[in-house]
Amino acid sequence: MTLSYVWNELHRRAGRTIVTALGLAAGVGLVMAIIGVSDGLSQAQNRILSPLGTVGTDLIVTRTVAPTTSTATTVPSQGGFGGQGGAAAGQGGTGGGFFAGGPGGGSGLAQLNGADTSALLNANSSVLTDLSKLGPAGTNFVHDFFVPGTLITFPDQAVSVVSTIPGVSSAVGALSLQALHESGTVPTIVASIKTGGQTISASTTPPPLTSAQQAAIFSCLQKSGLLSGGGAFGGGGSTGPGAGGGGGARVAIRPTDPAFIKCLPAAQQAFITKVVVPAETIRQVLNPPSTNTTTSSYTVAGVDPTHPNSGVITKAQLVSGHWFDTTPAHEVLVNNAYANTKKLSVGTTLTINGVSYTIVGLVAPTLTGNVSDIYFDLATLQSLSTNSARVNEVLVAVHNSSQVNAVAATIHKELPGAQVLTSRDLADQVTGSLSNAHRLATDLGGALAIVVLLAAFVIAGLLTLSNVAKRVREIGSLRAMGWSRGLVVRQLMTETLAIGVLGGVLGIGLGALISVVIGAVGPGLSVTSSGLAVGASTVSPLLNQSVTGTITTVVHLTAPISAKAVGLGFAGALVGGLLAGVLGGWRAARLSPASALRDLG
Amino acid sequence: MSDAKSSAPQPLYSLAGVGRSYSKGGITVEAVRSIDLDIAAGEMVSLEGPSGSGKSTLLQLIGALDAPTRGSIRFNGRELAHESQKELTRLRSEEIGFVFQHFNLIPTLTAQENVAIAMVPSGASRSARSERAEGLLQQVGLGHRLHHLPTRLSGGEQQRVAIARALANSPRVVIADEPTGNLDSETAAEVISVLAGLRDTAGVTLILATHDDEIGRIAEHRVRLRDGSIV
Ligand SMILES: Nc1ncnc2c1ncn2[C@@H]1O[C@H](COP(=O)(O)OP(=O)(O)OP(=O)(O)O)[C@@H](O)[C@H]1O
Numbered sequence: 001m002t003l004s005y006v007w008n009e010l011h012r013r014a015g016r017t018i019v020t021a022l023g024l025a026a027g028v029g030l031v032m033a034i035i036g037v038s039d040g041l042s043q044a045q046n047r048i049l050s051p052l053g054t055v056g057t058d059l060i061v062t063r064t065v066a067p068t069t070s071t072a073t074t075v076p077s078q079g080g081f082g083g084q085g086g087a088a089a090g091q092g093g094t095g096g097g098f099f100a101g102g103p104g105g106g107s108g109l110a111q112l113n114g115a116d117t118s119a120l121l122n123a124n125s126s127v128l129t130d131l132s133k134l135g136p137a138g139t140n141f142v143h144d145f146f147v148p149g150t151l152i153t154f155p156d157q158a159v160s161v162v163s164t165i166p167g168v169s170s171a172v173g174a175l176s177l178q179a180l181h182e183s184g185t186v187p188t189i190v191a192s193i194k195t196g197g198q199t200i201s202a203s204t205t206p207p208p209l210t211s212a213q214q215a216a217i218f219s220c221l222q223k224s225g226l227l228s229g230g231g232a233f234g235g236g237g238s239t240g241p242g243a244g245g246g247g248g249a250r251v252a253i254r255p256t257d258p259a260f261i262k263c264l265p266a267a268q269q270a271f272i273t274k275v276v277v278p279a280e281t282i283r284q285v286l287n288p289p290s291t292n293t294t295t296s297s298y299t300v301a302g303v304d305p306t307h308p309n310s311g312v313i314t315k316a317q318l319v320s321g322h323w324f325d326t327t328p329a330h331e332v333l334v335n336n337a338y339a340n341t342k343k344l345s346v347g348t349t350l351t352i353n354g355v356s357y358t359i360v361g362l363v364a365p366t367l368t369g370n371v372s373d374i375y376f377d378l379a380t381l382q383s384l385s386t387n388s389a390r391v392n393e394v395l396v397a398v399h400n401s402s403q404v405n406a407v408a409a410t411i412h413k414e415l416p417g418a419q420v421l422t423s424r425d426l427a428d429q430v431t432g433s434l435s436n437a438h439r440l441a442t443d444l445g446g447a448l449a450i451v452v453l454l455a456a457f458v459i460a461g462l463l464t465l466s467n468v469a470k471r472v473r474e475i476g477s478l479r480a481m482g483w484s485r486g487l488v489v490r491q492l493m494t495e496t497l498a499i500g501v502l503g504g505v506l507g508i509g510l511g512a513l514i515s516v517v518i519g520a521v522g523p524g525l526s527v528t529s530s531g532l533a534v535g536a537s538t539v540s541p542l543l544n545q546s547v548t549g550t551i552t553t554v555v556h557l558t559a560p561i562s563a564k565a566v567g568l569g570f571a572g573a574l575v576g577g578l579l580a581g582v583l584g585g586w587r588a589a590r591l592s593p594a595s596a597l598r599d600l601g
Numbered sequence: 602m603s604d605a606k607s608s609a610p611q612p613l614y615s616l617a618g619v620g621r622s623y624s625k626g627g628i629t630v631e632a633v634r635s636i637d638l639d640i641a642a643g644e645m646v647s648l649e650g651p652s653g654s655g656k657s658t659l660l661q662l663i664g665a666l667d668a669p670t671r672g673s674i675r676f677n678g679r680e681l682a683h684e685s686q687k688e689l690t691r692l693r694s695e696e697i698g699f700v701f702q703h704f705n706l707i708p709t710l711t712a713q714e715n716v717a718i719a720m721v722p723s724g725a726s727r728s729a730r731s732e733r734a735e736g737l738l739q740q741v742g743l744g745h746r747l748h749h750l751p752t753r754l755s756g757g758e759q760q761r762v763a764i765a766r767a768l769a770n771s772p773r774v775v776i777a778d779e780p781t782g783n784l785d786s787e788t789a790a791e792v793i794s795v796l797a798g799l800r801d802t803a804g805v806t807l808i809l810a811t812h813d814d815e816i817g818r819i820a821e822h823r824v825r826l827r828d829g830s831i832v
């Protein structure tokens with residue numbers, strides 16, 4: 001009877017039942033939608049923003065400029081000695097050695113930033129200084145330059161170093177570069193610009209090298225294998241001020257090479273650390289000749305075709321075409337998005353610096369990590385960019401994800417100055433409305449869901465109280481005819497619990513509806529990742545252009561309904577019904593049986 | 602039950618010095634003061650008096666809906682003041698039936714359901730409750746109105762449903778507060794005859810508060826109240 005009483009109360013006071021249930025349903029539906037949106041955003045983030053895991057890479061090792069890691073040790077003022085200037089300026093090659101400039105290297109090489117900047121500028125300076133090589137002034141040229149941006153290159157032996165670290169299952173090298181496509185007229189002014197040739201003025205003259213010192217250095221260099229060509233050291237090593245320049249340019253020794261430095265007497269060691277970057281180099285680049293040169297940029301990467309399952313791009317990311325075949329020298333893979341904007345397709349031929357490359361496949365790279373527009377075979381890009389046997393990224397997979405931190409630490413130790421990025425670091429670089437929305441959903445979604453549910457509870461509670469107030473005489477009569485307090489309370493609780501069930505069911509329907517609507521008309525959310533920032537800010541201003549190393553993707557907002565959301569929503573509705581019942585029951589229990597005789601109104 | 606044993610008929614109710622005062626905002630209203638009253642089993646008592654004289658208050662005390670602030674009420678030899686709430690609830694369920702001026706039917710339940718619901722505390726089965734409700738409604742002449750909601754019944758019919766409900770647990774006492782107060786005289790006559798029939802056929806003790814002289818006339822015992830006291 002009580003159940004039929006409940007049923008009759010509910011269906012014959014349908015207004016109260018439906019309004020209360022709809023209140024709870026709105027709460028449940030919104031909570032489900034909030035959970036759904038949050039889940040949808042999480043899924044989108046996981047899909048787009050955790051690419052390392054999906055491409056089998058756990059760590060990325062790079063050698064980027066780190067302007068904030070200055071740990072400069074004060075070098076006592078030894079005074080300059082001009083002859084060494086030639087050696088210092090003789091960095092005809094690209095970049096500093098990978099192993100140079102480790103922080104706290106003990107040998108006075110702590111001026112990491114100077115070394116980094118030096119390597120960076122040298123690597124990137126060819127863009128402007130090499131214009132003269134394109135032809136006589138006034139001739140038109142089209143040329144693609146490849147610069148490493150902020151990712152300094154290093155010898156590819158680092159790849160084998162990393163691959164031998166315990167816990168590492170694979171290490172693949174890659175070369176990610178910023179390509180600058182320049183066309184215009186060769187400017188006359190170019191001819192007067194020199195690379196290197198800096199003059200370093202010295203306030204004091206360091207003691208000339210004694211013949212004993214020279215002999216010691218010479219044998220040291222020979223021992224360390226640095227001195228292959230005879231007289232390389234001697235060319236730049238005279239004591240005459242300002243003797244550097246061209247002579248130094250042919251020296252194969254890099255002055256930042258620790259092996260080289262080790263061979264020098266202490267005073268010279270300290271001095272070299274100090275003059276790694278002549279200020280002239282910077283000024284040269286900062287004041288480029290004004291020409292009619294137009295520049296467009298794109299990004300390229302060299303991938304190891306023998307590692308189709310790990311690296312900056314993998315076979316799994318192919319959307320059409322095929323992977324590099326056995327002779328990949330004239331093959332490229334192109335980013336699907338880039339192909340769309342440039343109207344490229346599989347089979348299209350690209351001509352770069354006079355050589356043809358055929359697009360064999362289109363790929364959809366994941367957002368973080370290093371996204372490039374064109375993927376070359378590593379060896380091809382190394383020669384195209386005169387980076388023979390050099391890479392600027394090592395993509396590392398570990399056997400067990402719990403080893404990531406240990407492996408990262410070992411890499412830091414083995415390769416001083418290396419920057420090791422984990423998936424987590426990359427995810428942290430992600431910005432844009434998706435990550436904002438996700439942050440919003442996780443930060444505010446929970447609070448919002450609670451507020452919405454509480455509001456629904458309050459509404460249900462108030463409606464139940466008003467219902468009890470309307471039924472004061474009815475409840476009094478039940479008490480008068482011998483219903484106990486417990487029986488009355490149970491009656492009211494059963495009613496509201498049933499309303500809670502109804503609200504839960506309606507709410508699940510509402511939540512599903514909201515989910516469908518969001519899926520159909522949901523706004524697109526952008527995701528921007530700075531990735532590894534090839535060609536990012538450090539170089540871009542020097543090249544008088546804005547090169548964005550970021551990539552933006554738009555994902556559609558979805559609000560998938562999970563069993564968890566349904567369960568939580570339904571439980572929420574039941575709790576709401578129960579709370580309302582407790583409130584109404586408490587109110588009813590306080591009514592005296594004599595209320596039965598109370599006059600109306 | 603055990604009345605037959607005692608040689609001198611023990612009164613069903615015995616009220617001695619019963620008073621009920623309400624305090625509200627420092628003002629104390631003596632709704633009922635110092636009532637001494639015996640009611641025999643099977644008796645029909647009408648409480649009469651002007652509005653505010655304390656009829657309803659006295660009925661609440663007799664019906665164990667409220668407790669006196671002074672004096673003692675003995676029902677069937679039990680001192681109500683000594684009974685727990687649980688016992689009083691059981692007493693109301695098993696021994697007392699109520700009829701109200703405004704009928705107090707549950708608007709969402711049919712006539713039959715309204716009667717049956719009174720049997721819920723007794724623990725009777727659903728079907729037993731329905732069956733008995735139907736019989737009681739037939740007894741008050743509403744066998745054809747079992748499935749009507751209160752809103753579809755006339756005032757007289759509603760009050761007869763209420764009487765059937767009051768009888769649901771075969772109480773010894775039926776307490777009615779102005780049972781004809783909301784009825785026209787013709788319908789009131791019907792209701793009065795049903796009530797009188799209860800006394801005559803089932804030996805139910807009837808205690809009624811009324812302004813209706815028709816009721817007073819058929820009552821064995823007329824009690825007149827004024828300002829909470831018997832005059
Ligand atoms: N719950 C209460 N709180 C305060 N005063 C009350 C309460 N119930 C009754 N009274 C007061 O007690 C007095 C008696 O009221 P009661 O309802 O018993 O009179 P009555 O004889 O039934 O009147 P009527 O014929 O109008 O029904 C009145 O003055 C009334 O205002």
Ligand SMILES: [Mg+2]
Nearest residue numbers: 656657658778
């Ligand atoms: Mg009254």
